[in-house]
Amino acid sequence: MKFIPDLAKLSLITEKIRQLKKRIGFVPTMGALHAGHFSLINQARKENDVVVVSIFVNPAQFTPGEDFKKYPRYLKRDIGFCRKLGVDFLFLPDKSDIYPPGYSTFVNVEVLSDVLCGASRPGHFRGVATIVAKLLNIIQPDTLYLGQKDVQQAIIISRMVKDLNFPVKVKVVPTVRQEDGLALSSRNANLSKNERSGAVVLFKALRLAETLVSNGQRNASRIISRMKQLIEKNKQVKIDYIAIVDQERLRRLKKVKPRSLIVLAAKIGKTRLIDNTIIDYS
Numbered sequence: 001m002k003f004i005p006d007l008a009k010l011s012l013i014t015e016k017i018r019q020l021k022k023r024i025g026f027v028p029t030m031g032a033l034h035a036g037h038f039s040l041i042n043q044a045r046k047e048n049d050v051v052v053v054s055i056f057v058n059p060a061q062f063t064p065g066e067d068f069k070k071y072p073r074y075l076k077r078d079i080g081f082c083r084k085l086g087v088d089f090l091f092l093p094d095k096s097d098i099y100p101p102g103y104s105t106f107v108n109v110e111v112l113s114d115v116l117c118g119a120s121r122p123g124h125f126r127g128v129a130t131i132v133a134k135l136l137n138i139i140q141p142d143t144l145y146l147g148q149k150d151v152q153q154a155i156i157i158s159r160m161v162k163d164l165n166f167p168v169k170v171k172v173v174p175t176v177r178q179e180d181g182l183a184l185s186s187r188n189a190n191l192s193k194n195e196r197s198g199a200v201v202l203f204k205a206l207r208l209a210e211t212l213v214s215n216g217q218r219n220a221s222r223i224i225s226r227m228k229q230l231i232e233k234n235k236q237v238k239i240d241y242i243a244i245v246d247q248e249r250l251r252r253l254k255k256v257k258p259r260s261l262i263v264l265a266a267k268i269g270k271t272r273l274i275d276n277t278i279i280d281y282s
């Protein structure tokens with residue numbers, strides 16, 4: 001595995017790889033790697049000749065008041081994981097290389113970035129779209145791998161790729177969960193023991209919604225209120241939103257349809273967690 005510290009070098013390397021007609025799979029991350037990330041890397045490994053992983057805690061996607069400095073960082077451990085998983089190139093850029101003095105250009109995917117997590121984290125998705133656009137321009141991968149866990153992010157990036165004609169295929173990899181169902185997230189490391197055991201209620205609420213739908217319930221507000229009742233039993237959990245939306249525009253639906261998304265966000269103590277499920281019936 002080779003380490004790449006700067007953009008210019010990465011550009012040169014990926015250009016050479018493309019000349020050799022090798023397929024490049026790219027997995028962007030913020031580090032603190034876990035089995036969720038591994039699943040993306042493994043899929044990239046299976047489907048490409050060359051796998052590039054980036055680790056960059058992107059300051060542009062943290063909103064005021066969110067603690068960029070406290071985001072978990074385990075670089076040594078992450079490097080070991082990447083080696084084991086057969087990553088070819090690990091890109092570890094510096095903040096000043098990505099956003100040099102005078103940096104002024106941002107990508108905003110309108111409407112989709114303003115709802116759900118975007119409503120509580122204004123500017124967050126602008127930061128995400130900007131860094132992914134930059135990395136796609138530099139690496140020019142054949143395929144970009146994203147996780148279903150961050151479904152709004154995956155929808156926004158897919159929209160950006162389409163709207164701005166990036167020549168890349170986007171693949172969304174299923175959410176990896178812990179044994180009790182909690183979606184793996186780097187932020188889980190910030191949960192106390194008590195918060196961690198309570199956090200599973202988010203997954204349970206999604207399962208409850210799936211059961212209600214499979215029993216014939218189609219009324220979104222009834223499903224959401226049952227989910228709220230369940231979550232609110234746990235006093236340490238503060239719901240940010242629960243919504244049932246369509247996958248294209250993220251519009252809130254009154255009636256559940258096949259392939260609609262149930263999305264939620266909640267704070268447990270100081271930690272904000274998100275999760276979602278795709279309603280699967282026809």
Ligand code: AMP
Nearest residue numbers: 029030031036146147149150175176184
């Ligand atoms: P992050 O490091 O949190 O920015 O995540 C990097 C990528 O890993 C994103 O595409 C995430 O959606 C994906 N990811 C994070 N957690 C999971 C998970 N539990 N299952 C699948 N993908 C995940």
